[in-house]
Amino acid sequence: MTRLLHRLLGRLPIGWLQLTHNRTRLVAAMAGVAFANILVFVQLGMLGALQGTIGATYSLVQADILISSSDANTLTDGSPLTRRVMFQALAEPGVAAAAPLYLGQTDWTRPDGSTATLTVYGLPPEAESFAGPAVGSGFRQLAVADRVLLDLRTRGVDPESLADVSPDHPLRFEANGVALTAVDTVELGGGFSADGAMVTSDQTFLRLFGQRLAGTPTHILVRVAEGQDPTLVAAGLREALDDAPVLVRTLEEAASADLAYQTTQRPVGVIFGMGVLIGMLVGLVIVYQVLATDVADHLREYATFKAMGYPHRFFLSLVFEEALILAVLGFLPGVMLSLGIYAAMAAKTGLPVDMTALRAAAVFAGTILACALSGAIATQRLRGADPAELF
Amino acid sequence: MLAPIEVRHLDHWFGAGEARKQAIFDVSLSIEPGSLTILMGPSGSGKTTLLTLMGCLREVQGGSVQLLGEELRGASAACQVALRRRLGFIFQAHNLHESLTARQNVLMGLEVHGRGDRGRQDAAAEHILQLLGLGHRVDYLPENLSGGQKQRVAIARALVSNPEVVFADEPTAALDREAGLQVVRMLKALGRERGTTTVMVTHDNRILELADRIITLEDGRVVTDSAEAHQPAELLPRSASG
Ligand SMILES: Nc1ncnc2c1ncn2[C@@H]1O[C@H](COP(=O)(O)OP(=O)(O)O)[C@@H](O)[C@H]1O
Ligand SMILES: [Mg+2]
Numbered sequence A: 001m002t003r004l005l006h007r008l009l010g011r012l013p014i015g016w017l018q019l020t021h022n023r024t025r026l027v028a029a030m031a032g033v034a035f036a037n038i039l040v041f042v043q044l045g046m047l048g049a050l051q052g053t054i055g056a057t058y059s060l061v062q063a064d065i066l067i068s069s070s071d072a073n074t075l076t077d078g079s080p081l082t083r084r085v086m087f088q089a090l091a092e093p094g095v096a097a098a099a100p101l102y103l104g105q106t107d108w109t110r111p112d113g114s115t116a117t118l119t120v121y122g123l124p125p126e127a128e129s130f131a132g133p134a135v136g137s138g139f140r141q142l143a144v145a146d147r148v149l150l151d152l153r154t155r156g157v158d159p160e161s162l163a164d165v166s167p168d169h170p171l172r173f174e175a176n177g178v179a180l181t182a183v184d185t186v187e188l189g190g191g192f193s194a195d196g197a198m199v200t201s202d203q204t205f206l207r208l209f210g211q212r213l214a215g216t217p218t219h220i221l222v223r224v225a226e227g228q229d230p231t232l233v234a235a236g237l238r239e240a241l242d243d244a245p246v247l248v249r250t251l252e253e254a255a256s257a258d259l260a261y262q263t264t265q266r267p268v269g270v271i272f273g274m275g276v277l278i279g280m281l282v283g284l285v286i287v288y289q290v291l292a293t294d295v296a297d298h299l300r301e302y303a304t305f306k307a308m309g310y311p312h313r314f315f316l317s318l319v320f321e322e323a324l325i326l327a328v329l330g331f332l333p334g335v336m337l338s339l340g341i342y343a344a345m346a347a348k349t350g351l352p353v354d355m356t357a358l359r360a361a362a363v364f365a366g367t368i369l370a371c372a373l374s375g376a377i378a379t380q381r382l383r384g385a386d387p388a389e390l391f
Numbered sequence B: 001m002l003a004p005i006e007v008r009h010l011d012h013w014f015g016a017g018e019a020r021k022q023a024i025f026d027v028s029l030s031i032e033p034g035s036l037t038i039l040m041g042p043s044g045s046g047k048t049t050l051l052t053l054m055g056c057l058r059e060v061q062g063g064s065v066q067l068l069g070e071e072l073r074g075a076s077a078a079c080q081v082a083l084r085r086r087l088g089f090i091f092q093a094h095n096l097h098e099s100l101t102a103r104q105n106v107l108m109g110l111e112v113h114g115r116g117d118r119g120r121q122d123a124a125a126e127h128i129l130q131l132l133g134l135g136h137r138v139d140y141l142p143e144n145l146s147g148g149q150k151q152r153v154a155i156a157r158a159l160v161s162n163p164e165v166v167f168a169d170e171p172t173a174a175l176d177r178e179a180g181l182q183v184v185r186m187l188k189a190l191g192r193e194r195g196t197t198t199v200m201v202t203h204d205n206r207i208l209e210l211a212d213r214i215i216t217l218e219d220g221r222v223v224t225d226s227a228e229a230h231q232p233a234e235l236l237p238r239s240a241s242g
Helices: A002-009 A014-021 A023-060 A084-090 A125-130 A137-143 A159-163 A202-208 A230-240 A251-264 A267-297 A299-308 A312-349 A357-378 A380-384 B047-054 B077-084 B102-111 B118-131 B147-159 B177-194
Strands: A065-069 A095-109 A115-122 A147-151 A171-175 A178-186 A196-200 A219-224 A246-250 B005-014 B021-031 B036-040 B062-067 B087-090 B165-169 B197-201 B213-218 B221-225
Touching: A002 A014, A002 A312, A014 A023, A014 A312, A023 A196, A023 A251, A023 A267, A023 A312, A023 A357, A065 A084, A065 A230, A065 A251, A084 A095, A084 A219, A084 A230, A095 A125, A095 A171, A095 A196, A095 A202, A115 A202, A125 A137, A125 A219, A137 A147, A137 A178, A137 A196, A159 A178, A178 A196, A178 A202, A196 A202, A219 A230, A230 A246, A246 A251, A251 A267, A267 A299, A267 A312, A267 A357, A267 A380, A299 A312, A299 A380, A299 B077, A299 B087, A299 B102, A312 A357, A312 A380, A357 A380, B005 B047, B021 B047, B021 B062, B021 B221, B036 B047, B036 B177, B047 B062, B047 B165, B047 B197, B087 B147, B102 B118, B102 B147, B118 B147, B147 B165, B147 B177, B165 B177, B177 B197
Parallel strands: A115 A196, A147 A178, B036 B197, B036 B213, B087 B165, B165 B197
Antiparallel strands: A065 A219, A065 A246, A095 A115, A095 A219, A147 A196, A171 A178, B005 B021, B005 B062, B213 B221
16 A cells, blocks of 8 residues: 555655554544534435425425416415416417415324324315326326325325325225215325425315315426427516516526525424534534544654755645545545435435435545645644754 | 865854843864864853854854864855755754654765665665674664664764764764773764764863864853963953944
């Protein structure tokens, strides 16, 4: 290894020799870097879970454009619209179809007797083309009143217990005082504001939520005609609906605005975002501490090298060498342990906490950057000083 | 031939404000090329300070030092780096890198001049360690060497790249009589063969007879100088500057 690095660097690999000379210190430094990595991974995992679950709420529908009340910040929190908006939209050129989407939340008693909160999606049975890929063929069963699709991945429910729900094995239960029959399942999973989802027809939805009037959906889903650009059609709709208090956005725009809102305006998102920042900061401090201590402990040797005529960039390359080695040696256990923590978090919360290659690469690059930056700062003390002052 | 070291009215202070204290007072010296000069004087008389000022390891505050034709006062970082590569410094403490073997420590003295033939550099390092009686210890870490052996590695590191000027601060303190003499004879031989100039701080009376010149410091002033032995230092005319 020393020989290889010697050839690679064109000089003695002093960083490597220095790090491996003191094994206890190396292990402590690796643990420090690994800990910093874990800190950032855990925070990113939670932020990623929040983002993932926000994105997932949109996967139960399929549309080009979403018309929502102007106070709608997320998929579920807008005031009801009037159906008139839908008929106005249908009259616009470029619009092929439109459907009302009703959203609400209800309590559901799990098979084990505990209570879960479900987001209820109500969609007219004839609007099958607006049901998202996550809904599946069960949607056709909903034309019959009081039939619903239950979320197989509802938090706190063993998926096995719902796996055989079908028209032949219906699951009967009661919600909001209405007797319902689950005839199939969808796969969504819990998020931060609900434990799972339930899909019904608009009529069943209105029976469940007696106070909601038939003409007041939460959103209008719009499909544009073949070959039309949703962005352009949305612009036209915005103009046509200019006097109504509505937002007209493509589904992607709505989803990313929702994501931005929940991650930057809502306490949960802000806390996770701050967590990532603080994790990075604490990580930087740990890494800096490790490298600064190492430089301080070798000040006499470095002063000697400086006295021999080594320029400042030699010391920079030396700490970069150390930084890189520490980044690699700390990252490996860091990412391993994080995978374990992710699995534990996912099991405990039912949230989609999982490692992505992009996240791992970003944290690795960040670690190298933090190490290099810390190293550069740590060597500042050497730069101006006379060698004789450092002995 | 130009003197490798010219010191003119050199003053030096430590500390700032109230604590500011002068350590070197109006020192002027001219060192002959190829000579072995010994600096003597009681502890705290300013020997190390003077040596590090002449050796480009400390910023010159007052007066001037010309080293190998370059003025050190206000010298740029690049100029300092270039000059230091032409010097060999042997410190009071050995200052070896604990993670490097004897050979690797010596290699540091060669690699400072840039990438070279690895095999040749290895051989040169080993050769000089052999000359200093460490042929059987080339791959030892400092922690496995005795004090005298470590000091000899430090000497090898300073000499391996044939420096033009060698500065040595009590290099023989950790060596026994024979080894100490051997090192000084080697430095002297270098002076004869390659014209290497050596300035050495020592208390070691055994070495004095090998010196070309002996300078004694007291409280930061030159009090005796064998080059001007016919004239007591105290009676030399003092410059008004400084
Ligand atoms: N870094 C320093 N800071 C403050 N005073 C110093 C420093 N180095 C040396 N001195 C002072 O300068 C004087 C000369 O010191 P030094 O050159 O080390 O003497 P010597 O090497 O002859 O023993 C002493 O009084 C010492 O206390
Ligand atoms: Mg001294």
